[in-house]
Amino acid sequence: MKNTLKRLTAVAVLVAMTAFTACGTADSTEDASGEETTASASAAAEDASESDSDWDELDQDEITAAMGMGWNLGNQLEASSNKVPNETVWGNPTIREDLIKSVKEQGFNTIRIPVSYLSKIGDAPDYTIDSAWLDRIQEVVDYVVDNDMFAIVNMHGDGYYTVDGGWLLCVDENQDEIKAKYEAVWTQIADRFKDYDEHLIFESMNEEFDNTYGNPDPVGYENINAYNQIFVDAVRKTGSNNTRRWLLMPGWNTNIDYIAGDYGFEIPDDSLCEADGKRIMISVHYYDPYNFTLDENDSSAKTQWGKYATEDYDSWGQEDYVDSQMKKMYDKFVSQGYPVVIGELGVQDKTHLSEVQYEYRCYWIEYVVKAAKDNGCVPVYWDNGYNGKNGYALFERVTGKVLYPEIIEGMMRAINSEGDYDIPAPDVEAVETSAEE
Numbered sequence: 001m002k003n004t005l006k007r008l009t010a011v012a013v014l015v016a017m018t019a020f021t022a023c024g025t026a027d028s029t030e031d032a033s034g035e036e037t038t039a040s041a042s043a044a045a046e047d048a049s050e051s052d053s054d055w056d057e058l059d060q061d062e063i064t065a066a067m068g069m070g071w072n073l074g075n076q077l078e079a080s081s082n083k084v085p086n087e088t089v090w091g092n093p094t095i096r097e098d099l100i101k102s103v104k105e106q107g108f109n110t111i112r113i114p115v116s117y118l119s120k121i122g123d124a125p126d127y128t129i130d131s132a133w134l135d136r137i138q139e140v141v142d143y144v145v146d147n148d149m150f151a152i153v154n155m156h157g158d159g160y161y162t163v164d165g166g167w168l169l170c171v172d173e174n175q176d177e178i179k180a181k182y183e184a185v186w187t188q189i190a191d192r193f194k195d196y197d198e199h200l201i202f203e204s205m206n207e208e209f210d211n212t213y214g215n216p217d218p219v220g221y222e223n224i225n226a227y228n229q230i231f232v233d234a235v236r237k238t239g240s241n242n243t244r245r246w247l248l249m250p251g252w253n254t255n256i257d258y259i260a261g262d263y264g265f266e267i268p269d270d271s272l273c274e275a276d277g278k279r280i281m282i283s284v285h286y287y288d289p290y291n292f293t294l295d296e297n298d299s300s301a302k303t304q305w306g307k308y309a310t311e312d313y314d315s316w317g318q319e320d321y322v323d324s325q326m327k328k329m330y331d332k333f334v335s336q337g338y339p340v341v342i343g344e345l346g347v348q349d350k351t352h353l354s355e356v357q358y359e360y361r362c363y364w365i366e367y368v369v370k371a372a373k374d375n376g377c378v379p380v381y382w383d384n385g386y387n388g389k390n391g392y393a394l395f396e397r398v399t400g401k402v403l404y405p406e407i408i409e410g411m412m413r414a415i416n417s418e419g420d421y422d423i424p425a426p427d428v429e430a431v432e433t434s435a436e437e
Contacts (some may be wrong), residue, residue, distance in 0.1 A: 010085030020120035023035060054197050055241060059277055063198075063246055064339050066257050067150050069369065069382030070110035071103050071394070072344060075223050078114035078156035078206075085116045085133065085157075092385040093398050097119040097143040102400030107412045112343060112380050114206065115155035117185060118165040122178070127184035134192055143194060145199040152248060152343070152380070154203035155185070161211040168227070170209040170220040182227055184235040185326075194240040203283055204231035204344070209253035216252040221264040224252060229268040236272035244275035248341055250283040256325050259284055260332040267338065278337045284329065285344040286368060289317030293347045293364070296390050307363050312354065322371045328377035343374050346382035348390045358404075359426030366410030366423050373415050381411065411415040416426075 022381040058066060079090040103111060115137055121127040137153070144151035149418045161170040168182060186204075194388055205227060210220045228249045234397040235242050251265035252258040259265045259282065273279050288295040291314055295301040304313040345368055365381070372379040380388055387403055394404055402408065410423070 008168045044062050050155060056198050060337055060339050064376060064378055066329055067378045068109035069411050070112055071108045072112045072380055072382045074384040076384055078116040080116050082120055082155055083119040085120055087119055095140055099400045100143040100147055102395055104147050106408050111144045112152040114154055114156035121185055127181045152201045152203050153286050156206045159205050159208045166249050170208055170223040171217055175223055179230055183230045183234050186231050190235040190238040190242050192236045194242045201248055202235055203248040204228050205250055207253050215318055216263050218260050225266045231266045232270055240376055246279050246281055248281040248283050254283055254285040256284045260328045261288045281339045281341055282333045283341050283343045286342050289313055289314040301350055303350055304358040305361045322368055326371040328374040331376055334376040340377040342377050343381045344382040345379055346392045353388050359428055362406050362410050367431055369411045370414035
């Protein structure tokens with residue numbers, strides 16, 4: 001209960017400071033009404049107790065190692081219907097701390113918490129976030145950080161053209177209004193969490209782009225860069241631990257090529273940061289090749305991948321491609337002091353098409369996690385809570401039961417390895433033998 005204890009300590013210190021000044025000292029001052037002014041002393045006490053206690057300053061190598069293997073609490077706080085965020089509306093149950101503890105027990109050190117705000121944001125000019133929604137977000141964050149895990153909190157569905165109520169739209173004309181709203185919302189989020197320790201990381205956006213799959217729109221990319229700058233400045237200005245917190249941000253559609261390549265991505269200025277060194281992270285996602293990982297069309301989906309594949313596989317996106325993409329992030333960012341978080345990666349369950357797909361799914365996930373780790377990146381598995389056809393679930397959301405231990409074992413083997421090793425080949429023979437029996 002690290003942060004809970006910290007908040008209680010802050011209250012105790014604040015009470016003590018107030019009592020001391022109320023007794024009257026030689027240095028106390030009075031305002032026009034004759035009452036002593038204790039606001040500055042109270043603020044100082046709160047800053048001292050909240051900001052300095054329990055904060056561990058982690059540099060690039062330390063934060064990357066500490067975050068370890070990550071897991072997404074997907075399709076929950078970003079779920080919505082008719083512009084209204086609702087954590088159960090997409091079929092998952094209410095989030096409980098028992099689930100978080102199950103994830104922790106399996107060796108995950110980081111949980112990414114996608115969040116949508118949408119209609120929970122009030123009208124201009126204040127754009128006030130519904131306090132009950134912020135309370136619930138904070139409750140879930142506490143499940144994570146109180147279990148000594150890292151929590152990544154982002155702004156998720158608000159940036160989708162395909163989500164009802166999406167407003168953070170990079171090629172829309174009303175950019176002044178969008179940017180004012182974005183700044184106001186992130187200021188409120190950051191202020192709510194400003195006293196949390198290093199276990200909390202803010203992520204500016206999710207898969208922000210113009211909903212067309214091609215080279216980035218230059219104007220749209222300029223707006224994404226502007227959003228990231230607004231995000232950094234808004235968070236830093238709230239003070240306390242936010243002046244030195246690690247901040248995570250994507251470029252165009254979290255696409256590796258469009259972020260590492262010469263397409264317009266800019267790392268924001270972070271001159272308001274008070275830490276000794278860089279505190280900016282880069283966010284990308286990895287789902288290649290599409291037909292093996294994401295494709296839900298039975299006629300085009302692939303069920304095998306990699307050097308062991310014998311049929312029904314793509315002609316691109318194999319092991320050498322994974323290696324080159326991860327190295328691209330290392331060369332562009334990691335080597336320059338910017339940690340990279342692979343905020344989403346995963347393969348759907350397509351065993352309804354082929355029983356051996358699970359073996360290749362295990363192999364892909366372990367290979368990608370290992371390549372990420374070898375290049376100084378933090379891998380975070382995408383789990384949407386759905387088990388079976390087209391699902392990504394590793395845990396049963398109600399009970400916390402592990403559904404696919406072999407996938408988790410492979411990820412942990414990869415993230416905890418200290419050197420090179422041979423990733424187990426897909427055990428296709430065992431599957432075929434079992435099917436025959």
